[in-house]
Structure formats: C-alpha cells, structure tokens
Amino acid sequence: MTAPGSRPRPPRRIVLLAGPSGSGKGLMSQRSGLPVLGLDEFYRDHDDPGLPRRFGIVDWDDPASWNVGAALEALTAIAHDGAADVPEYSISASRRTGTTRLEAGDAPVIIAEGIFAAELIAPLAAAGLLADAIVLHRPTPVVFTLRLARDLREHRKPPLTLLRRGWGLARDQRGDVAAWIRAGMRPEGLRSGVRRLRSLAALTEAETTHRPCAQEPDVLRITAVSFLRHGPHGEEVLAVRKRGTGSYMQVGGKLEPGETALEAAVREVAEEIGVHLDPRDLEPLGEFEAVAANEPDTLVRSTVFSCRTELPEPLAVRAELADHRWIRVDEPGTGARLAPLMVEHILPALRAL
Template sequence: MPARVIVLAGPSGSGKSHLAERLGLPILRLDDFYRDGSDPALPRITSGANAGLVDWDDPASWLCSEAVDALTTLCRTGVVETPVYDIAHDGRNGYRKLSLDGSPLFVAEGIFAHHVVAPLREAGLLAAAYCLRQHPAVTFWRRLTRDLREHRKPPLVLLRRGLALARDQRRLVADAVSLGCLPVSADEAFRLVQALPVS
C-alpha cells in the first residue's frame, strides 16, 4: 500500500514546522519548492511601499506541480530527492534524500500546502489536511522574530510584509479551507493526527 500524506497548511508563523517536528513523522518541506530568485517567472509586488520586489507570498512563486510529483513519488516508492532551498543563495543549493523507512504516514508542510490537497485527494494519497489557525498578532510576532533572526530581508521590508500578511490572514485561512483543509489549532491537529488510522 502507498504511504499517505498529512498536509499542514497555514499562514507563515502559524506553527506548521513546530507541529511537524512534534508529530515525529517524516517531513517533506514544501517551501523547498520555491522558484530560484533568478527565475523570470517570479511574480512582483505591483503597489505600495514594496512595489517591484518579488512577491514570495504569491503561489506563482512556488512550483506546485513539482511538489505534487515529489509527494506522489514518496507515497508510491517510499523515497524521493527534494531540493534544498537556501535563502542565502536565493535559490536551490543541492538536494536531500528523504526516506519513509516504512512509515505509512508522513507530513507535508508549507505556506502553499493547501494547493496540493486536491491532487493528493484525487490520487487517493491524502490522509488529512489541516490549516493551522492562530491569532494574527501571534503569527505576526513569530514571523517577524524568525525572519529577523535569519536575516531574510531588511527589517523595514519584514515589518511591512508582516503587517500586510496579518491583515490578509483571515483570507489566507479561508482559501485553505476552500481547498479542503480543516481549520484547527496546533493542539487540535496533533490530537487528530494521533487518531488517524495507519493502514
């Protein structure tokens, strides 16, 4: 039997990575499927203080079909090579091998994770899909402190981006729900995953 995927979606800073680690299952990090910074197909912000910068929060900045192919391969063969996206290199910096080692379930998490739900469900490979809910102030602070710590962008850019994402958070969650995710807290998702059948 193929393995099945637990999808963890949610706004940046909502706790997806932390929950994925807490679950103790193999993890495929969907954010590694971003386009390289030199890709001419990258979308741009068209208005406001950050106009002209790459819009990394637009799904067009991410390679959905490549991510779905990797998920499908991992489900059916138990092993896959995935890119390693490095912010410092503004793109991919090698590949890593991910093996399920016989696990019937694994986690796929990322800010665009809700876009893989429909194709996985259609292929019979979806175990569950959750969108993590969190108060916008909490996600704003988590995201800002993480991005500042990792020097992802200049502080003023990060602050403006964080405020825009906080204002847009309700719509982001609604989009994930419309694409098949169940809106839950991290603790609720943890309990639901523990109750999933493993065969």
C-alpha cells in the same frame, strides 16, 4: 501477455498542512513525530523571469513563485517508494542550493507542510494519497510576532522589508485562512492539530496492517510509445508526466471505441507531443500489464511500441502533459518516480533489445 506485476504495499498517505507564514507549522509537524516534507523547498529561484512581485520584491506568498509539479512529483515518489530526492532551498539567498534524500521509512503517513499545501489537495485526492488537509489557525498578533522573530533570527531579508511584509501578511491572514478552509482544509489549533496528526498515523497504520482482501481491480486498456535516442551516456527513452500527477510514463493513452492500439498510438503521439508518425515507424515491443501509476485500484493493460523517429528539439509537450525528460535505459537513476509499467516491463524489454 506478461503476468500482472506483484502488488506493492499500500502507498503511504499524505497530510497537507497549511497556515500563515511563521504560524508554527514546522513545530506542529515536529511534535507529531511523522516524516515531513517542507514545501518551501520547491520555491523557484529568484532569477526566474515569471516570478510575481509585491512590496517591491518577489511575492513569495503567491503560488506562481512555487513549483507545484516538482512538489507533487516528490510526494508521489515518497508515498509509493518511501524516498525521493528533494531540493534544498535557501530562503535568504532565494535560490536552490543543493539536493537531499528524504526517506520516510515505515511511517504510514507523511506531512507536507507549507503555505501552498492547498494547491495539492485535488491531485493527491485523485491519486488516492490524501489522508487529510489541515490549516493551522492561530491569533494574528501571535503569528505576526513569531514570524518576525524567526525572519530576523534567520536574516531572511532586510529588517524594513520584513516589517512591511509582516504587516501586509497580518492584514491578509483572516482572508487567507478563510480561503484555505474553502479549499477543503480543516482548521486546527497547535495542540489539537498535533493530536489529529498522531491519530491519523495510528488509524492508517491499523488500516494497513488489517486491511481486507483487495477487490478485483479495474483494468484500463491503453497504448504506449517508447521513443528512443542515443544519449551522451547510452540509450535513452522519453518519459512524460501528466498535469496533476507525479509519475513519469510513456507517451500514450486510452483506446477510443473501435480504435486499434496502433491507431491510438499514432493519435496520442500527435496530441501529446505534436509529432505525426507513419504507422510504419512503430515497432511492437510487447503486451504488458501492471498497476496503474495514477489511478487507485486499477491495472493498465498496454500494447507498447518502440520508435526511433527523431523528435524536435526543444520538445514541446501539450494536451494533458506537464513536462518530459529522457531516462537512461540501462540506469534510470532516482531522480523521478517511473510508472510501474515502465519499471517492471518496458525498461527490461528495451534492455533486451
């Protein structure tokens, strides 16, 4: 069995910052001096057929107008790897216009700010990445004035639309703030919020520098299947992302009591992508151990198989999976965070084939 992968530095932790549109979340983040990921960059394009509507236009204040999976993927990459490719979104054009590279450097804490921040509380907490969740709470007239001045200055929408939207958001503000608090966010004013952010950064830095010796990690026994195909630029391997997580990995999962790794592999493939394999389709690739991608203080010990069975197109993921992509074996690129098991063991083993 391959020896466990070396333990990386503890991941950066994330502060979620919500508040009404125009309330000053960006100013609060700027004054903290911490790296910031603007969650508004993950809005869906205006021609997406599933967008909700309100006030005669797309309702950009509805979470359905926003890509939570892409935001979670980017935050996971920044927390673990210190950098991620994130979209550049034009509010006035209501579409993505490009991509930029966000790097966190040595900062121990990252701020993710936007009106949909509360949607990320549960998955980040489960992954051990959540430092705090804050809602910026300011008087409604102040927020209305700040928002309208900003939107007019940036020509976000026609003035009449901005006024109608502004009055509607002002009416909703008290209920929205109450909902954020119920979701688990701490209400803070602008000045107290800045102090809180700076305090969290100092505390996290101290914990990282003086952390005690790690306890013996839990070991999770799993199986995984590497589906291979010949792509336009060379050999490719299928990678999938589970719902509520930000890392890509192989199709597979935990062994059930009394189940062999081969039996579990066939079952997981049927459950996750709806493909029924003959066990003879699977070739052993190796037994590997690495840090778990989505579970804190856990190692995964995996029996990995390779498979060249042709998969249906378009491939429909199911069960607990959210999406999939094909990754080049020789050059995975930087577009997605891959699980340590893939990076440290599976991809090198596939290259050796």
